[in-house]
Amino acid sequence: MTAALRRDACPSLTAPMLTGDGWLARLTFTDGLSGEGLAGLAAVAARLGNGLIEVTSRGSLQLRGLAQGAKLAEALAPLGLPLAEGLPVVTSPLAGRDPAEAADPRPLAATLRAFAGPLPPKVTALVDGGGAFPLDAVPADVRLLRVAGGWRIGVGGTARTARWQDVCDADTAIAQACDLLTRISREARRGRDLDGLGVAPAPALRPAGAPVGRFGLREDIARAVAFPFGSAESGAVAALAAAAGAARLCPAPGRALVAVELTVADEAAFVGAATRLGFITDPGDPRLAIAACAGAACASGRLPARAIAARIAAERPDMTDGLHLHVSGCPKRCAQPAGPAVTLLADECGTRVTGDGRGVPADLEQYLLEVAR
Incomplete structure (x- = not known):
């Protein structure tokens, strides 16, 4: 397949996209990676690609500069990474661990990932349990937000620009979200382009926050750092993974990497390594x-x-x-x-x-x- 045909496609592990510097593969995950898993992925990026690892604005990982025919799936298989399949669904990297959450978004996210219909390129869903990690600025075709009294569905755009529907319970929210995905599939249109939708008043937006800093968890803590301009060399990523101890490492929206289940001692080592390696550790970093x-x-x-x-x-x-x-x-x-x-x-x-x-x-x-x- 040529670059011209793939330009508007959404690359994946099994269907990489040809770019100006070789083939690009995008990976999404259902949970955080172990330090060993992320270091192993960095080694694969250096061996099969140009050594650059990127975190996207929606929290996917990208490997760049892959040679045509590179056996990426085979190289990653021994690492046991929690790779996600199906519809890309964004959730908080703190999901299920965040005391500020009104609901755990992961069961609803798993249901949406199982949507089986063909979808246009770049279609994304988002499930926000109302926690501390900022997701309002992340665009999605279909977004679910936990609010007082149930769930709200927003169609297209960010939390500010989405067309919002009325409050409903979780079962109704999933049914409505799947109906919207079916429309997107049948009409081959993005969520922002769907017509005939009623619009309810938007929920209150949360204060904008940086995807960098410390977050309290139900147990232990989380610390988020960001990749400068979304990119880092594989050697730096491997070194950062080694400094995370037993924490899980979650690629996150905002081009961030969040170490969850850190101890206080591990946090100091992780932040120190991130600073030395050139990652962004200050929420005020320009x-x-x-x-x-x-x-x-x-x-x-x-x-x-x-x-x-x-x-x-x-x-x-x-x-x-x-x-x-x-x-x-x-x-x-x-x-x-x-x-x-x-x-x-x-x-x-x-x-x-x-x-x-x-x-x-x-x-x-x-x-x-x-x-x-």
């Missing part, structure tokens, strides 16, 4: 407000996107105050964040700055064009 594609690591990239993003964060951290920046090395706009963003974009005509329909301050546009030269 790199969290900048998205960047693989850039020069991809044959399609016309800009060293991640190097430019790192320079912006170091030189002008003030520019990310209340603003999302996006650095894209080609017109495909990989790593595009949800919601409005100011984008530094390279294409066949050169480099330009766009505001997704909003005006871009002249000083910001000038600075971004200068760092791209």
Whole structure:
């Protein structure tokens, strides 16, 4: 299958996608990985790919630069990873362990993953038990949110932009969610494009939070760090996994990795290793407000996107105050964040700055064009 045919596809373990730097496989999980499992996955990424491991905005793991015909599934099988199959369903990395949860989302998520109908590329569901980890900004075609009195269903977009339905019990919520997925399958349309839906008042949004920091669990604690611009070298990932002790390591929305069931002693070692290895450990780190594609690591990239993003964060951290920046090395706009963003974009005509329909301050546009030269 050619790159042109696969461009809008959603890559997986068994159906990787051809990109500018080789084949890309995306992995999702039903639970956290052991430190040994993540280190083993990092070794496979280095052996079969270019050694880059990415965490996506929805919390999937990606391996890049795979050779055509690479036997990835066979290489991963001995690791015993909790690989998910079927419809991608986002849940909190703290699911089932979070004392702030109103309900454990995992049983509902498992039911949605079993949906058997064919779906358009990139269709995603989300089940939010109402816990502490921020999920409101994660887009989904169908989202379930636990609220007082039951569950709410939102269709398309983020929690802010979804079309919300009335409160119902868990059984009704699952039935309605499956009906929506059946419509998406039958009409070959994304959730945001479905018509004829009633709209109820939206639930109250929770305060926006960073996917980085400490979270209390029913037992022990969790500590979340983020991959800078969603990417890390396999050696750094393996070293971080080794520092996590017996914790489970959960890839998470926001390009994060969450170590759950940490002891206080393990937390200090984990955060110390993450800091030394260049991962993001501070919720105020300006790199969290900048998205960047693989850039020069991809044959399609016309800009060293991640190097430019790192320079912006170091030189002008003030520019990310209340603003999302996006650095894209080609017109495909990989790593595009949800919601409005100011984008530094390279294409066949050169480099330009766009505001997704909003005006871009002249000083910001000038600075971004200068760092791209």
